[in-house]
Amino acid sequence: MWEYSEKTLExxxxxxxVGEVENPDGTxxxxxxxxxxxxxLTFKLDxxxxxxxxxxxxxxxxxxxxxxxxxxxxxxxMSVEEAEKLTNQDIADYLDGLPKEKMHxxxxxxxxxxxxxxxxKGVPVPEVEGKVVCECFGVTEPEIExxxxxxxxxxxxxxxDYTKAGxxxxxxxxxxxxxxxxxxAEMKPATGTRPKLTNIKKIKMIxxxxxxxxxxxxxxxxxxxxxxxxxxxxxxxxxRGACASCASVHLxxxxxxxxxxxxxxxxxxxxxxxxx
Amino acid sequence: MTTIYLDNNATTQVAPxxxxxxxxxxxxxxxxxxxxxxxxxxVGRSLKLARxxxxxxxxxxxxxxxxxxxxTESDNTAIRSALTTSPGKRHIVTTRVEHPAxxxxxxxxxxxxxxxxELAVDGEGRLNLEHYAKSLTPxxxxxxxxxxxxxxxxxxxxxxxxxxxxxxxxxxxTDAVQAVGKIPIDLRNSAIDMLxxxxxxxxxxxxxxxxxxxxxxxxxxxxIGGHQERGRRGGTENVASLIGFGVACELAGRNxxxxxxxxxxxxxxxxxxxLARIPNSRVNGDRQNRLPNTSNIxxxxxxxxxxxxxxxxxxxxxxxGSACTSGSLQPSHVLRAxxxxxxxxxxxxxxxxxxxxxxxEIDFVIEKFPPIIDELRALSPYWEVGQSVCxxxxxxxx
Numbered sequence: 182m183w184e185y186s187e188k189t190l191e192x193x194x195x196x197x198x199v200g201e202v203e204n205p206d207g208t209x210x211x212x213x214x215x216x217x218x219x220x221x222l223t224f225k226l227d228x229x230x231x232x233x234x235x236x237x238x239x240x241x242x243x244x245x246x247x248x249x250x251x252x253x254x255x256x257x258x259m260s261v262e263e264a265e266k267l268t269n270q271d272i273a274d275y276l277d278g279l280p281k282e283k284m285h286x287x288x289x290x291x292x293x294x295x296x297x298x299x300x301x302k303g304v305p306v307p308e309v310e311g312k313v314v315c316e317c318f319g320v321t322e323p324e325i326e327x328x329x330x331x332x333x334x335x336x337x338x339x340x341x342d343y344t345k346a347g348x349x350x351x352x353x354x355x356x357x358x359x360x361x362x363x364x365x366a367e368m369k370p371a372t373g374t375r376p377k378l379t380n381i382k383k384i385k386m387i388x389x390x391x392x393x394x395x396x397x398x399x400x401x402x403x404x405x406x407x408x409x410x411x412x413x414x415x416x417x418x419x420x421r422g423a424c425a426s427c428a429s430v431h432l433x434x435x436x437x438x439x440x441x442x443x444x445x446x447x448x449x450x451x452x453x454x455x456x457x
Numbered sequence: 458m459t460t461i462y463l464d465n466n467a468t469t470q471v472a473p474x475x476x477x478x479x480x481x482x483x484x485x486x487x488x489x490x491x492x493x494x495x496x497x498x499x500v501g502r503s504l505k506l507a508r509x510x511x512x513x514x515x516x517x518x519x520x521x522x523x524x525x526x527x528x529t530e531s532d533n534t535a536i537r538s539a540l541t542t543s544p545g546k547r548h549i550v551t552t553r554v555e556h557p558a559x560x561x562x563x564x565x566x567x568x569x570x571x572x573x574x575e576l577a578v579d580g581e582g583r584l585n586l587e588h589y590a591k592s593l594t595p596x597x598x599x600x601x602x603x604x605x606x607x608x609x610x611x612x613x614x615x616x617x618x619x620x621x622x623x624x625x626x627x628x629x630x631t632d633a634v635q636a637v638g639k640i641p642i643d644l645r646n647s648a649i650d651m652l653x654x655x656x657x658x659x660x661x662x663x664x665x666x667x668x669x670x671x672x673x674x675x676x677x678x679x680x681i682g683g684h685q686e687r688g689r690r691g692g693t694e695n696v697a698s699l700i701g702f703g704v705a706c707e708l709a710g711r712n713x714x715x716x717x718x719x720x721x722x723x724x725x726x727x728x729x730x731x732l733a734r735i736p737n738s739r740v741n742g743d744r745q746n747r748l749p750n751t752s753n754i755x756x757x758x759x760x761x762x763x764x765x766x767x768x769x770x771x772x773x774x775x776x777x778g779s780a781c782t783s784g785s786l787q788p789s790h791v792l793r794a795x796x797x798x799x800x801x802x803x804x805x806x807x808x809x810x811x812x813x814x815x816x817x818e819i820d821f822v823i824e825k826f827p828p829i830i831d832e833l834r835a836l837s838p839y840w841e842v843g844q845s846v847c848x849x850x851x852x853x854x855x
Contacts, residue, residue, distance in 0.1 A: 183762075199836055210838060214799055214803070217779065218760065225491070234562075238836055240760060240836075242756060242763055243763050246836060345786050
């Protein structure tokens with residue numbers, strides 16, 4: 182028997198927000214019956230762009246039902262931008278953890294959310310198109326790359342736990358290992374042994390570096406910089422004061438700000454200017 | 458909460474008479490049956506009786522019984538022995554629906570260079586005997602075919618198949634772990650050379666099993682050690698549990714009729730009522746040729762683990778062939794071999810009864826079960842969509 186947390190069992194036995202929202206703004210169906218689980222997610226926004234209502238229907242095991250129930254509870258009240266940042270680990274954490282073999286239920290939740298948001302925005306679903314690696318469960322290369330990157334996965338078994346890929350005929354194990362090796366090599370900073378950076382720590386370090394190393398220099402020229410957001414390795418900033426009207430601000434951002442952040446925070450950071 | 462135990466193909470409760478018989482050997486009579494003093498010797502005499510009781514249940518002689526630690530050990534011993542004593546023969550015939558004790562073993566043997574034929578089954582879980590006959594070659598060392606399937610209860614015609622193997626000089630083994638104690642077995646006039654059985658499936662304790670080896674069959678031991686079991690299986694005997702095993706076999710012999718009347722009737726009632734009350738459900742396996750205690754039913758568009766955990770809330774114990782309960786990501790290899798559609802395979806539930814189940818228990822399950830399926834179907838995104846499709850679909854003759 183699986184060791185489910187009390188919260189998982191509670192959400193399974195008393196699922197929240199079951200059903201389908203009428204006239205939804207975003208809707209998505211992920212998974213399929215052959216694979217053993219599927220999730221239909223629908224949501225509706227209020228006049229401020231926040232998620233007013235979210236409902237789900239799930240075919241699947243206890244943790245699939247619980248993860249979907251948790252997901253709908255979590256996103257209610259969020260703006261689309263906030264919901265977009267939700268990770269599969271957030272869903273698992275909300276349920277006080279899932280058995281590792283069941284992590285794919287949290288990934289399915291994140292996928293459904295992403296697809297529903299893409300539907301709302303009228304844009305293609307990010308990162309799911311691609312070469313199918315696992316024929317048994319129809320898992321693509323970008324999907325595997327992503328869970329490896331976001332969850333720091335190291336083994337084929339872990340990839341199977343998170344995506345099901347490799348859990349059938351096992352014919353794709355070699356291909357999965359290659360993806361793990363490649364993604365992990367890409368993740369490794371050039372300097373070698375750097376500890377894994379959580380998003381919160383990354384943002385904190387960026388803010389500190391801006392304050393300590395960058396702003397003093399910009400302020401000497403009457404300019405300033407504001408951190409707007411961090412999405413993965415993209416650092417979104419807005420320029421202020423003299424910088425905002427400076428013709429060579431792009432050079433400053435790439436040559437100075439980005440270089441400093443790469444040196445002191447994370448070697449893969451990319452600075453992008455947004456107008457805010 | 459009281460437990461309603463309908464998972465007897467997984468394991469069974471130890472019969473009170475079995476426990477009583479075991480206790481003295483756990484308390485006072487701790488002697489080693491191999492010892493040269495009467496303190497140990499009296500234990501040896503009790504073991505002798507246990508061996509006679511086990512042999513009697515299957516129509517064997519006591520010398521044909523080798524005590525083991527479990528069904529898996531019996532299976533491994535039988536196959537390895539057959540291969541060792543058939544030098545030069547490199548082919549094994551078995552089925553796609555065997556228990557992992559055989560299934561995983563032959564997969565290993567295939568890696569060691571043996572050729573393995575796994576016979577297919579049809580939608581009802583039945584073998585094709587013409588295909589079987591063709592699979593037997595001069596290179597075939599051993600055939601291993603289960604007597605009763607643990608998931609569906611479907612019975613294979615092993616006695617007929619053993620005769621066919623004997624005509625070609627091929628050893629025949631059957632994993633009868635699920636069959637012994639549930640259907641009459643008499644090996645006196647059979648061509649079966651080896652048969653595995655297990656204690657805990659018939660109300661003995663866990664940790665004991667036996668391998669029947671027909672007199673005159675060449676044998677090579679699996680566990681090498683002392684002279685226990687006449688040199689055919691080394692290791693000090695699990696005395697108390699084996700003595701309980703003997704009593705359990707005697708009880709099983711006496712309860713065989715009840716098993717095929719009372720237990721069968723309860724099983725049929727449970728099955729028929731659930732099928733009548735729950736649309737889009739069907740029985741997996743040949744209903745005419747089954748163990749009397751087993752029912753494997755699929756409920757379309759719901760997932761088995763979710764059903765089991767809801768049942769658990771009522772103290773009802775059953776099992777499922779769904780992916781989520783199998784520890785792998787695919788539904789049971791038995792249901793897949795039968796070609797059960799995915800919509801059905803993920804929602805399969807196995808009920809397996811015993812003589813200790815009562816009619817009120819079955820009534821309770823019949824009352825609690827349908828609402829669980831209704832609720833889970835209300836959650837399922839496929840239910841409304843699928844329903845209309847299903848009305849006209851042919852499920853393969855159930």
